[in-house]
Amino acid sequence: MGKLLGIFLIAFALCQVSHSERDWWENGNFYQIYPRSFKDSNGDGIGDLNGILEKLDYVKDIGMDGVWLSPIFQSPMADFGYDISDYTKVQPEYGTTEDLESLIEKAHSLGLHLILDFVPNHTSDEHEWFQRSVANDSYYRDFYIWHDGVINATTGERQPPSNWISQFRYSAWEWNEQRQQYYLHQFGIKQPDLNYRNPNVVEDMKNVLRFWLARGIDGFRIDAVPFLFEADVDPTTGTYPDEPVIADTSSCPDPDDWCHLNHIYTNSLPEIFDIVYQWREVVDQWKLEYDTDTKVLLTEAYTSFENLMRMYGDGVHNGSNIPFNFEMMADLNNQSTASDYDxxxxxxxxxxxxxxxxxxxxxxxxxxxxxxxxxxxxxxxxNIFLQTLPGIAVTYNGEEYGLEDGYVSWEDSVDPQACNADPDTYQKYSRDPERTPFLWDNTKNAGFSTANRTWLPVGQSYESNNVQAQEAAENSHLKIFKKLTGLRKSEPAFSDGDYESVVGDNWLSYRRQAATGDAYYIILNIGNQNVTLNFNELYGYVSGKLEVVASSLQSGLENGQQVDSDSLEAKAYNGYVLRLISEA
Known part of the structure; x- marks a missing residue:
């Protein structure tokens, strides 16, 4: 048996409500769809709303409760929908408002809840608000962050008001010739930041939420929350403070790269929380006033752990229902140990x-x-790890069947982060590989589109590995995933059970059991060596037989097969879900 490093018993109690009383989102399974790559219904090489509607039964079949769509609002597509030119219209290449309403209706008929991506930090520079702000319209003049800039004492030339850097590299300030001022853009040049110190901006963005709530949307995933506020102008200097360079520049030596600065004036300012609490009040009031299902907020925030906890609420105000937990995504990798997972x-x-x-x-x-x-x-x-933990699971489309990144050449790259780099370094920045088209079947373009050219290449072999093939196979990644989501819905252990963990040298086991129902034992052998485990030694009270409920495709075990609790061999890189079926 592998060396036992430690035993941790965590009696974690979920909210004290029965499984049947839970709201639709609590303990739910959420599925992120990247619409541009999910399913193309009209052969133009770009995924769309009607394509999603065609495949919504699949989403229901794999056990989802909520479906989050990456941005579908009208946009020039400088950042593929994260540059919005009209928050109340659907991007034409994705469909129409009527198509979206049909999708909402179909989702609700299947018991699914549809969530839109809300991008509040910035608009497109083609948005009417920005155009009016450029023109110094009295209402819109201060909708964005504007500044005259400063005069360089040596050259006499005008330059940006601070050293702030965009997420997409280079200065976060761009000169506007018509207005004769710089505007702030913490992302692309075509994505000017809104000014949340202006109460009219705050109210108009609340009205965007109300507009879509009135059309039946069930919630919003809120993008880039930490960027909503920046430090205000220093009243003594009339300009913005420069951000300090990071202490160890060897980790990010390029002065044009966002990571080169310590973002104390442009990221995670205290004001961001109040805005999230205000948005929560909007959706809660809507539910009460119109007697609807709960409308949820999911917040994207790459920020400190303390800030994520505060995103839930402050003890007085409710905040995000689901402040996305990015700790594992950011900090776990294929070199991580079982102790890291735990x-x-x-x-x-x-x-x-x-x-x-x-x-x-x-x-x-x-x-x-x-x-x-x-x-x-x-x-x-x-996926076994994700689906057997207490709480809410979020799956990115394609990961339910083991989809890997596709290859995208420099010539085919479209991600602005990659395009701002060069042929030698673009892969370091590109997000295109994880956005390549969904693999539905073995027909042209993996069944994603009939077009001769898709917006991104499929990027990988799909003839024998696709959803259709995995559905037809005796066992597959997809069938394992569906087994796991079924357990979450049916077994009290996974909705109400505690988390009790045992950590070995490179394996993790944990027990899930509720007050009623069966006990389940999960094993994750993260390492490259097989290990033999004795559950009675590990937990002190387990004896008898265990039933294999689910296991990795290469485990060699079948569902329903019985194994001895005192001598289970867990293969390298394999995960297992076992049910205790008898006691000695």
């Missing part, structure tokens, strides 16, 4: 406020896919 579970469970739900996010459209980050051999192990 640490991040316990860290969240031990520190979150009472009466809220944990959430787990292992992948999204901005990070390499699970099977690429952790190795294809661990694809099932990672």
């Amino acid at each position: 640490y991040y579970v316990r860290h969240w469970l031990d520190n979150m406020p009472e009466g809220v739900y944990a959430n787990w996010v292992l992948g999204n459209h901005d990070n390499p896919r699970l099977a690429s980050r952790f190795g294809a051999q661990r694809a099932d192990l990672m």
